[in-house]
Amino acid sequence: MTRRSIEIGMAVSAATFLISVPWLIPALTDNFWVSVITEILIWSLFAASANLLFGYVGLLSFGQALYFGFGMYGVALGIDHLGLSFWPAFGLGIVSAIAMALVSGVFAVRLSWHYFAIITVVFSLIFYFLAVSMKPLTGGDDGINFSLPPVFRFGGSIWSLTDPTFQYFFVLAVVSLCFFLMYRVINSPLGKGFLAIRDNDLRASLIGLNVYVLRLIAFVMAGFLAGVSGALFAFFGRYASASYMFYQVSGEAVVWTIVGGAGTMFGPLVGTTLFIVIREIVSSHWEHHSLIVGLLAILAVIFAPKGIVGLWNGWMTRLGERDAASAPPRLTLQAEP
Amino acid sequence: MSEPVLRTEGLIKRFGGLTAVDNLSINLAGGRVHAIIGPNGAGKTTFFNLVSGMLSPSGGRVFFRGRDITGYRPHEISRLGIKRTLQVKSVFPELSVADNLWITRQAGRRFLHPFRRAASDLETKSHVERILEQIGLSALAGRPAGTLSYGDVAMLEIGMAVISEPSLLLLDEPTCGMSPAETNRAVEKIRDLARTIDIVIIEHDMDVVFGIADDITVLAQGAILASGRPAEIAEDERVREAYLGRPEDEDFVEEAAHA
Numbered sequence: 001m002t003r004r005s006i007e008i009g010m011a012v013s014a015a016t017f018l019i020s021v022p023w024l025i026p027a028l029t030d031n032f033w034v035s036v037i038t039e040i041l042i043w044s045l046f047a048a049s050a051n052l053l054f055g056y057v058g059l060l061s062f063g064q065a066l067y068f069g070f071g072m073y074g075v076a077l078g079i080d081h082l083g084l085s086f087w088p089a090f091g092l093g094i095v096s097a098i099a100m101a102l103v104s105g106v107f108a109v110r111l112s113w114h115y116f117a118i119i120t121v122v123f124s125l126i127f128y129f130l131a132v133s134m135k136p137l138t139g140g141d142d143g144i145n146f147s148l149p150p151v152f153r154f155g156g157s158i159w160s161l162t163d164p165t166f167q168y169f170f171v172l173a174v175v176s177l178c179f180f181l182m183y184r185v186i187n188s189p190l191g192k193g194f195l196a197i198r199d200n201d202l203r204a205s206l207i208g209l210n211v212y213v214l215r216l217i218a219f220v221m222a223g224f225l226a227g228v229s230g231a232l233f234a235f236f237g238r239y240a241s242a243s244y245m246f247y248q249v250s251g252e253a254v255v256w257t258i259v260g261g262a263g264t265m266f267g268p269l270v271g272t273t274l275f276i277v278i279r280e281i282v283s284s285h286w287e288h289h290s291l292i293v294g295l296l297a298i299l300a301v302i303f304a305p306k307g308i309v310g311l312w313n314g315w316m317t318r319l320g321e322r323d324a325a326s327a328p329p330r331l332t333l334q335a336e337p
Numbered sequence: 338m339s340e341p342v343l344r345t346e347g348l349i350k351r352f353g354g355l356t357a358v359d360n361l362s363i364n365l366a367g368g369r370v371h372a373i374i375g376p377n378g379a380g381k382t383t384f385f386n387l388v389s390g391m392l393s394p395s396g397g398r399v400f401f402r403g404r405d406i407t408g409y410r411p412h413e414i415s416r417l418g419i420k421r422t423l424q425v426k427s428v429f430p431e432l433s434v435a436d437n438l439w440i441t442r443q444a445g446r447r448f449l450h451p452f453r454r455a456a457s458d459l460e461t462k463s464h465v466e467r468i469l470e471q472i473g474l475s476a477l478a479g480r481p482a483g484t485l486s487y488g489d490v491a492m493l494e495i496g497m498a499v500i501s502e503p504s505l506l507l508l509d510e511p512t513c514g515m516s517p518a519e520t521n522r523a524v525e526k527i528r529d530l531a532r533t534i535d536i537v538i539i540e541h542d543m544d545v546v547f548g549i550a551d552d553i554t555v556l557a558q559g560a561i562l563a564s565g566r567p568a569e570i571a572e573d574e575r576v577r578e579a580y581l582g583r584p585e586d587e588d589f590v591e592e593a594a595h596a
Contacts, residue, residue: 181452189458190449192432192440199429206389206423207501208415208444217451 003320018172022165031164038168040269040276041175042232043253047260047268048182049225050253055263056186057218058198059109062250063120066104066127067097067223069245071230073131073138076240080146081137089149093231094224100127101223102216109215112201121247131242143241161235171232178228183265185221194218198263255293259300261307270308340403342367342505342535343388348397350383350559357383359559361397365552370527371537372550376579380559381539382424385507389421390414401505416445420498421507424539426490426514430483434474434493437482438465441497464500472496472526488519495526506530508538512545524548547571555579 017024025033046068053059074093078084084092104123111119131138138144151170152159161167185191193214196204205211234240252275253268260271275293282289304311343365350358358380365371373381386392388399390411398407406414429437442461443449456462469475472492477485482493491511498506511527512520520542528549530536540546546553547567554564557579563570570576 184452184454187455188449188451188453189440189443189446189455190451192436192455193444193449195432195436196429196440196444199431200427202391203423203427203429204444205411206391206415206421207441207497208412209440210412214449 002323003316006319007316022168034164034168036276036280038164038171038236039233040273041171042229042236043256043276044269044272045175045178045229045232046226047253047256047272048179049222049229050250051257051262051264051268052182052222052225053218054254054257055261055267056191056198057194057215058201059112059215059219060117060254061108061120061219061222062117062247062254063104063108063122063124064222064226064253065245065247065249066120066124067101067226068230068233068249069124069127069131069240069242070097070100071227071232072234072240072244074227075231075234076144076146077137079149080144084149086149086151090231090235093234094227097223097227097230098220101220101227105216105219105223109212109219121250124245124247124250128242128245128247131245138240138242141241141243143239143243145239148235148238167236171236174228174232178225179265179269182221182225186265190214190217255297257307259297259307261309261311261313264307264309264313267307267309274308341365341400342402343537344400345388346398346400348384348387348399349395350380350387350392351395357559358387358394361556361560363554363561365535365537367535369535369551370531370549372546372553373537373539373556374541374543374546374553375556375562378558379556381556382509383559384556385421385509385537385539388414389419389507412444415501418502418504419507420501420503420505422494422498422509422511424509424513426487426494428482428490428493428497431481433479434482434485435465435469435478437493438468438496438500442500445501468496468500471499473522488515488522491515491519491523492526495523495530499530503534505535505537508536508540510539510541512540512542520545 021037022034025031025037046064049067050061050064053061053064071093074096075089078089078092082089082092104120108116108119108123132140134140148161150158150160151166159166161170186194193204193209196207196209197211197214201211230244233244256271256275257268258271259274260269261267274296278292279289282292300307306314341364343363345361345363348358348361348363349356357378361380361384373384375381383392387394390406390409390413393408398405400406401414401417401419404417406417406419409417429440432440439455439461442464443458466475469478472495474489474493474496477489482490485493491514495508495511498508508527512523515523524545527536527538531549538546538550550567552564553567553570555562555570555573555576562579563573563576565573
């Protein structure tokens with residue numbers, strides 16, 4: 001098997017699995033797992049936001065929950081207080097997350113490394129405590145519940161997220177679109193600029209890249225990803241709560257990303273899947289399931305610094321080199337020195 | 338006389354109590370290779386840092402082709418066409434050799450497209466391929482730059498300086514740590530570049546300096562000690578004293594060696 005055929009096989013089977021989930025899972029086990037997979041998709045988008053910053057620009061953010069929370073509250077307050085319908089509420093969630101990311105990014109991306117990490121935590125803590133204390137508006141830790149408006153109305157038929165199958169496909173479509181956008185950005189000229197800054201920000205400024213502006217763009221893009229995932233999670237849970245703005249939530253995204261593979265497209269998805277599946281299986285039998293999370297994180301940092309996907313890519317590269325070595329030699333012209 | 342490429346007026350840089358660059362007024366005419374030499378701590382690299390915007394001066398001004406660039410930020414100065422290499426080799430270690438050149442070529446543009454495929458930019462691609470050939474790294478194009486040998490990294494740095502089509506190139510000890518063969522390769526490349534680009538070079542290897550420089554400026558303790566043609570500099574007593582060492586010192590070293 002060559003590298004390419006393995007990768008195509010993986011992609012096809014992953015896509016087939018994701019599309020068949022609403023029928024496959026109830027046939028195999030419980031309907032409950034459809035909703036777990038929906039949740040995994042949402043959280044993997046949230047992890048992707050931490051990954052965009054850490055894996056591709058070299059900024060370690062422990063504050064992504066803030067933009068997740070803004071996405072969530074944008075939706076909840078839009079529906080509950082302003083009486084918006086589905087799409088305007090979705091838009092409000094995303095726009096408020098982007099606006100918040102822009103405001104905090106202007107200050108945060110001036111700093112790098114631990115100072116950057118600290119200021120992102122500080123921003124998210126400020127708004128966490130604000131959200132907790134403004135109970136009449138936000139519901140504090142109890143949160144606010146709302147009833148779902150329909151997504152589409154075609155003549156007489158109504159499409160709403162209350163149908164678990166429709167909800168699953170809606171989330172799958174939005175998350176896939178966001179991953180596709182991120183893929184396009186990473187492989188664009190802008191994405192190479194991000195990578196250059198991650199690798200060596202001094203050199204990046206000397207070749208003419210405006211490091212500050214590029215970091216700010218990345219920060220706002222990451223705010224967008226976190227905002228979309230927060231908005232989706234609000235629709236999914238039909239509520240918003242300040243507890244999701246706590247920095248522990250941000251930290252989980254970082255851990256999922258690192259174990260799955262920072263700086264890889266699908267690392268966050270793999271890491272999130274792993275930890276949520278472990279949580280769902282273990283937590284009913286053993287309350288200290290986060291010990292497993294800690295252990296896996298330590299093992300990953302020591303033995304697979306580029307995460308599970310990084311490990312896999314390493315194997316694939318070696319396989320690719322073996323293929324190249326065993327391929328019939330091509331005739332090449334070499335200039336004499 | 339036409340406007341010099343690079344001119345400074347009373348340039349000063351202090352670090353706490355230390356004056357690294359002391360009231361330096363320098364005039365570098367175009368079309369020539371300038372070498373800046375001087376003992377360790379003479380302020381050579383600090384001078385480059387001031388010109389390239391990595392440090393802001395404590396006093397004085399810097400002019401590039403008549404334009405006051407004092408206080409500009411590094412990326413702004415870079416976009417004006419002043420490119421530099423660093424004393425400690427500095428590339429993008431996890432990017433491939435080709436991508437190092439690719440992003441360097443693109444970085445001068447104001448707008449980096451966020452969605453177009455980078456690989457579809459054929460104009461940049463052909464530039465990268467041509468430079469790879471020129472610096473002899475075509476065979477290593479796909480390798481992460483962090484895995485290259487020291488000499489190859491140095492050539493890549495020169496390639497990165499070239500691909501951005503600078504109008505003034507500041508080279509900070511480009512041959513430092515190179516093998517003799519690599520040094521020859523680099524010197525040849527620099528001579529080649531000098532035909533179209535104004536070059537200022539800091540170098541410790543005197544064979545390199547006297548091999549490529551049209552003019553030499555000697556710095557000592559942040560100020561100009563002497564400047565002139567290589568032949569004049571080689572004859573200058575003060576330079577011999579400050580830079581090459583006094584005869585007494587040499588005797589002392591010899592005595593110490595025999596002791």
